[in-house]
Amino acid sequence: xxxxxxxxxxxxxxxxxxxxxxxxxxxxxxxxxxxxxxxxxxxxxxxxxxxxxxxxxxxxxxxxxxxxxxxxxxxxxxxxxxxxxxxxxxxxxxxxxxxxxxxxxxxxxxxxxxxxxxxxxxxxxxxxxxxxxxxxxxxxxxxxxxxxxxxxxxxxxxxxxxxxxxxxxxxxxxxxxxxxxxxxxxxxxxxxxxxxxxxxxxxxxxxxxxxxxxxxxxxxxxxxxxxxxxxxxxxxxxxxxxxxxxxxxxxxxxxxxxxxxxxxxxxxxxxxxxxxxxxxxxxxxxxxxxxxxxxxxxx
Numbered sequence: 271x272x273x274x275x276x277x278x279x280x281x282x283x284x285x286x287x288x289x290x291x292x293x294x295x296x297x298x299x300x301x302x303x304x305x306x307x308x309x310x311x312x313x314x315x316x317x318x319x320x321x322x323x324x325x326x327x328x329x330x331x332x333x334x335x336x337x338x339x340x341x342x343x344x345x346x347x348x349x350x351x352x353x354x355x356x357x358x359x360x361x362x363x364x365x366x367x368x369x370x371x372x373x374x375x376x377x378x379x380x381x382x383x384x385x386x387x388x389x390x391x392x393x394x395x396x397x398x399x400x401x402x403x404x405x406x407x408x409x410x411x412x413x414x415x416x417x418x419x420x421x422x423x424x425x426x427x428x429x430x431x432x433x434x435x436x437x438x439x440x441x442x443x444x445x446x447x448x449x450x451x452x453x454x455x456x457x458x459x460x461x462x463x464x465x466x467x468x469x470x471x472x473x474x475x476x477x478x479x480x481x482x483x484x485x486x487x488x489x490x491x492x493x494x495x496x497x498x499x500x501x502x503x504x505x506x507x508x509x510x511x512x513x514x515x516x517x518x519x520x521x522x523x524x525x526x527x528x529x530x531x532x533x534x535x536x537x538x539x540x541x542x543x544x545x546x547x548x549x550x551x552x553x554x555x556x557x558x559x560x561x562x563x564x565x566x567x568x569x
Contacts, residue, residue: 275337275338276299276300276301276302276335276337276338277300277301277302277303277336277337277421277422277453278298278299278300278323278334278335278336278337278422278453278455279298279299279300279333279334279335280296280297280298280319280322280323280329280332280333280334281297281332281333281334282295282296282297282331282332282333283295283296283297283322283329283331283332283333283334284296284329284330284331284332285315285318285322285327285329285330286330291477292315292318292477293315293318293319293322293329293477293478294476294477294478295332295478296315296319296332296474296477296478296479297332297479298319298472298479298482300453300455301453302421302422302451302453303448303451303452303453304448304453304454304469304470305444305448305453305454305456305467305468305469305470306453306454306455306456306468306469306470306471306472307456307457307458307463307464307467307468307470307471307472308320308455308456308457308472308474309457309458309461309464309471309472309473309474309559310473310474310475310563311475311563314474314475314476314477314563315474315475315476315477315478316457316474317457319474320354320424320426320455320457322334322341323336323341323424323455324341324350324352324424325340325341325342325343325346325347328342336349336350336422337349337421337422348376348377348418349418349420349421349422350418350420350421350422350423350424351414351415351416351417351418351420351422351423351424352415352423352424352426353408353411353412353414353415353423353424353425353426353428354424354426355426355427355430359399359410359411359414360399361398361399361400362398362399362400363398363399364395364396364397364398364399365391365394365395365396365397365398365399365402365410365413366382366395366396368399368410368413368414369382369385369386369413369414369417370382372414372417372418373385373417373418375417375418376417376418376419378418378419379417379418379419380416380417380418380419385413385416385417386413388413388416388443388446388447389409389410389412389413389416389443390409390439390440390443391406391409391410391413394406394409394410404431404432405431405432405433405436405440408428408429408430408431408432408440409440409443412425412428412440412443416447420452421452421453422452422453422454422455423447423452423453423454423455424454424455425444425454425455425456425457425458426457427457427458427459428440428444428456428458429441429458429460429463430459437460437463441463441466441467444456444467445467454467456468461554461555461556461559462555462556464485464555465485465554465555468485469484470482470483470484471483471484471485471488471555473488473559473562473563475562475563480562480563481562485555488555488558488559488562489552489553489554489555489557489558491558491561491562492527492553492557492558492561492562494515494527494528494529494531494553495527495528495531495550495551495552495553496525496526496527496528496550496551496552496553496554496557497524497525497526497528497531497534497535497538497548497549497550498520498523498524498525498526498547498548498549498551499523499524499526499538499545499546499547499548499549500522500523500524500545500546500547501524501538501542501544501545502542502544503524503538503541503542505517507541508524508526511526511534511537511538512530512533512534512537513528513529513530513531513533513534514526514527514528514534515527515528515529516557516560516561523547527553527557527561531550535548535550
């Protein structure tokens with residue numbers, strides 16, 4: 271039987287900072303288990319939402335709960351872990367010392383060996399934090415976040431600065447955490463990351479939820495396909511082709527969102543004999559995000 275109590279919940283939440291409205295009548299239920307990605311342009315309300323759920327801020331009106339209780343209660347905080355961009359830890363302590371210290375904060379911490387294994391830190395136990403690479407430091411911060419064996423984990427840009435191989439390795443660690451029935455709330459600028467990890471995506475813009483669904487459902491909100499090519503045609507000529515709904519440039523290549531890929535491709539080839547690097551693909555999460563938010567920035 272599914273647990274009827276959400277892991278986290280916002281109900282008709284309003285939050286302002288002076289004259290700036292950060293959240294406007296936001297309601298959101300997060301069921302236990304799986305990964306939910308919270309996406310939106312800078313200033314959309316993501317950070318405020320996370321602060322409310324962590325008990326670091328209070329709503330002006332509406333309610334916020336963790337596992338049915340006030341997020342500021344000790345009993346609620348013991349059930350969560352957080353990996354935030356503002357996190358700072360002493361650089362002179364060794365990795366093992368950091369883990370032991372954080373485990374001591376919880377009545378029933380995760381075994382140290384399990385923490386090291388889950389975060390991919392085996393072999394780094396005696397290294398000082400200040401001597402670690404950027405990716406290794408992020409792994410330590412992830413380890414600290416799971417020391418209390420939390421039911422829910424908040425990850426704010428967890429793979430920022432990672433190379434592709436390290437990022438994909440870290441994804442496996444997150445999947446391993448979720449496989450134990452735990453819940454992850456993820457914010458990320460890497461839309462590929464949200465697409466790969468999330469069971470559900472919530473897009474927030476100007477303080478309101480504007481889309482909520484699986485990655486596939488979010489992408490279906492934007493009809494059409496994408497054409498990428500190298501062309502000498504002017505921007506005005508490309509936009510004038512029937513079926514072109516969006517156009518942008520990336521490293522000298524034109525990227526078009528189109529409703530009729532075959533027809534647009536024929537027009538491109540007919541009007542530009544020098545056309546090259548022609549690619550036709552389905553809509554990705556990035557295109558859907560940009561279309562929904564009207565933003566030029568990803569998440």
